[in-house]
Amino acid sequence: DSKMTNIIKVAMADYAEEQYDVLVTTQTKLTVQNFIDRVRKEMVRIEVHEKPDATxxxxxxxxxxxxxxxxxxxxxxxxxxxxxxxxxxxxxxxxxxxxxQTVCSIFPRRLATCEVDNQFYSDEGYRFVLAKHPALRSKHLKILGGYRCQEYVEKKAEVLTEDTLEFLSWEGYFKLFRHKQLTGGLYNYLLTIDQEGYFFRLGQKLPPEEASRIVDKARFLAGGGEWASFTDDQHDAYWYNLRDKVVTKTNPYFSY
CATH class of the missing domain: 3.30.160 (Double Stranded RNA Binding Domain)
Structure with missing residues (x-):
């Protein structure tokens, strides 16, 4: 499963970073139990809490x-x-x-995840209609239940980091912001999200077409996808496709 593979990769990187910091500071090693507990927690979240209900x-x-x-x-x-x-x-x-139950108007066996122009669609149904009617992007895309924070899944997202495409609550944002201050990778662009799901850049509402494309990319990235990102010794990023076994240095999610 691509999503779980990406989660384990990130968890291993975090564990290695924490292990190094503790070893340098105290000359002792971390136990592996925290890493195992995190992986188990993520498996339960994906397989139980986030598993979509069937119609x-x-x-x-x-x-x-x-x-x-x-x-x-x-x-x-x-x-x-x-x-x-x-x-x-x-x-x-x-x-x-x-x-x-709110059902997709295109694929009745799937539950709806969004509403556009008073019609309900699953993610697949929305993309199917977009392929035939691109003008639908000019309509406001409303995600049912709102956007969820990727750091604290029980909270609603209030911002979207435009450079990394992460949905975050303010708590999640400041937690990651402090971490990025230490690593030198600050967020450069930030979009705010209001209660109706509209996006704002520096106080200006984004046009529906632009917001729709950004949301598509961000939700596709949040779902894990088939790409795993890595950084080489020169700190250059590259992406590996878990299915096709190919490598690219261009972020595939931004071209989605």
Whole structure:
């Protein structure tokens, strides 16, 4: 899994850096337990907390998403399926409950992740529509549930670092900012995010087209992707493709 590979790579680099600092300062070594605990925590986050839920489909028409649940038989139905099975007979008087799920308008088996021009899309559905109708980028892209901080996943992101494409809360930003002060790699460009998901650069709202492209790149990068970044002895960065086994010195995420 590319995402987990990148996480382990970063965790190993952090562990090696901490090991070196402690060794130089105290002449003692760190135990490997903290590294193992971090990897386990990330595995739980990816496989349990971030694993996307599947769309609940209709028991009668398997290609349609469910909108109602029969509380007696515990079956799920679309409006068409419910009408076909509950108009007569014993089921007509069965108690029901509404199914709360926001489904992609292009791929009904996928749950929606964003809203554009009053239509809901999954990530795949949005890219599919963009390929056919590029003008859709002129509409505001709203991510359902908002953007999440990559440093503190329980918090909403309030800024996007334009040079590294990281979604961060202010707490996460200042934590990483202090680290970058020590390593000499300061953030140079910062976008702020308001409650409605609009992006601002130095107080000026970004046009929808520009914001959409930046968000696409940032979310693609946050998902891990198939590229792993490294730095050589001269501190020059390069990227290795885990699938195709090729190397590039141009950031592939910025060309996405």
């Amino acid at each position: 609940v489909m209709c028991s009668e028409y398997s290609d349609k998403p469910a909108v109602v649940k029969n509380l007696v038989t515990f079956d799920f139905y679309s409006l068409e399926g419910f009408a076909a099975t509950h108009s007569t007979g014993k089921r007509k008087n069965h108690e029901t409950a509404k199914v709360e």
